[in-house]
Amino acid sequence: MHSCCARKIIVWSLCLIFYLSHSILVCGSSPPKHLCRQDQRDALWEFKSEFPLSGMAADEKTQTWRNNSDCCSWDGITCDPKTGNVAELNLWGSSLNGSLRSSSGLFKLQYLHSLNLGSNNLAGILPDFIGDLKYLRVLRLSGCNLFGKLPSSLGNLSDLTVLELDGNGFTGELPVSLGNLKQLTKLLVASSKLSGNFHHALLNLTELTAINLVSNQLEGTLPSNMSSLSKLEYFDIGSNLFSGFVPSSLFMIPSLIHLKLERNHFNSLLEIGNFSSPSKLQTLSLGGNRLSGPIRIYIKTSRSLVSRPLFWDTLRDEVDFSTFLHLKSLTFLDISTLNTRSIVDMSLFSHFESLSLLSLSRNTVKFSSTLHLVSPIGSLALASCNISEFPKFLRTQTSLFNLDISQNQIKGKYQRGYGVSQD
Structure with missing residues (x-):
């Protein structure tokens, strides 16, 4: 009796093993399913059709796209492996030639986390619909020949960490709504035609590590409480029209490594921070300003912890350049054209x-x-x-x-x- 049961168990076990092996072979030999969702492929195909072939079609990543293939395998496309939604679109330097329409298929890719269309000829305005891509974390549109005002809808991108818009022709002011981007770490809008002031709203962006607004037409004074940008490492506002004081709070940001203020109209008191701890500053560029008032450097000595001012008075020929000795980490120093005798x-x-x-x-x-x-x-x-x-x-x-x-x-x-x- 026991031997009979044992034989039945062995037979059933062999059958089970055979069935599982067959199932694995069948599954392994079947063609893989497409990951890309139909609506995502349609949106990408629509976006591709908005840009006619140029004479440099060989450089266009979109020329490798095939409508009967899985769009998640197309050049420049990365999909979420769980949902099949397009998560990244990177067509940098793809010779796209044409403007972004408000009805563009691009804005149907609602689940994009990263968008890079840099170094293409997208001559035109940046549509308000960019703010509908609410899951964007990285937006790179440098060198695209975009112009007009920056849309205030950029402030809707609450997850954005990188905003890179260098080398365009944007005019007008930075939108105050950028102050809503609390996760932003990089704000790069260099070499454009921006005007207006440095908004106090930008001081709300406490995660910022880099600000580059060089070569614009920004003016006015900098806010006095710049130290609220406590994680800032790179700050470049060179070649603008800023004037007045250089706030001492800039030099009190402990993480600051590169500070570039050259070729502006700063023309009054310069107070270089409070050195209670070693400065990390490696780049200091002040050249081409009009620093003609008394210049102070506050140094907190390690023993007394008392601040003492060192005065530079360019009007009385009493500039003490030795104060730079407290910036031990400097690798780049530009103090050309200081308007001093x-x-x-x-x-x-x-x-x-x-x-x-x-x-x-x-x-x-x-x-x-x-x-x-x-x-x-x-x-x-x-x-x-x-x-x-x-x-x-x-x-x-x-x-x-x-x-x-x-x-x-x-x-x-x-x-x-x-x-x-x-x-």
């Missing part, structure tokens, strides 16, 4: 070990024959610095690849490997 002593920079770019042009500079700079300077600008002899310290600058000593009064003849010998 004070003399910059090059010996100051013998204390820096990491400087790779130094610009002192259009200031009066002096240096001794024994000067030695230990930092590996690659670019040095000393144009219009009232120099009358060739700087001998350059002989030891083995990393130097760019040198500007134009518009000086240097005399003598060149001697190979030695510099200049005087007649």
Whole structure:
């Protein structure tokens, strides 16, 4: 009896094994199902049809798209593996030529997390419907020949972390609604035609690590409480029309590494922070402003913890450039055209070990024959610095690849490997 039951169990077990093996083989040999949803493929195909073939069709990723294939396998497309929704659309540099319509199939891709259409010719305005892509986290539209005002609907993209709109022709002000983008880490709208002020609403974006608004037409003064951007690492507002004070709160942001304020109209008191802890600042660019009032640097000493002001008064020739010694991490320093009659002593920079770019042009500079700079300077600008002899310290600058000593009064003849010998 027991042997009979045992035989039945063995037979049933063998049958089960055979069935499972057959099922696996059948499933493994069947063609894979398309991941892409029909509505998503239709939207992509509609978007493709909005851009006629150009003479550079070979560069267009959309030319590899086939309507009878899985759209999740198309170039530039990434889908959510669970839902089949298009999550990423990356057609950077794909030679798209035509404007974005309000009725574009693009705006039917409601589940996009990342959109990159940079380096295409999308000449036209950016439609308000961009704000309907509410799941966007990354929006990159740099170098697209877009123009007109930035739509306020950008403020609807509450999950956005990267907004990259460099190299377009946007006009008008930055929308106040950008202050709603509480997750934003990068705001990049350089090389455009923006005007208006630096909105206080931007100070609500406390997750920002990078702001680049260089080469626009922004004006007015900066807010006094810039330190609310406590995670900021990169801040570039060069080549604008900002004026007034440079707020000391900028220098009090502990994470700040690159600060570029050159070629503006800053024309009053400059207060360089409170150095209660070592500064991380590597880039400081102040050149081409009108800093003509008293300049203060507040230093909190480690013993007394008392702030003491050091005054630069460019009107009284009392600029103390040694205050930069407190910025130990500097690799890039531009203090050209400071509108001062004070003399910059090059010996100051013998204390820096990491400087790779130094610009002192259009200031009066002096240096001794024994000067030695230990930092590996690659670019040095000393144009219009009232120099009358060739700087001998350059002989030891083995990393130097760019040198500007134009518009000086240097005399003598060149001697190979030695510099200049005087007649």
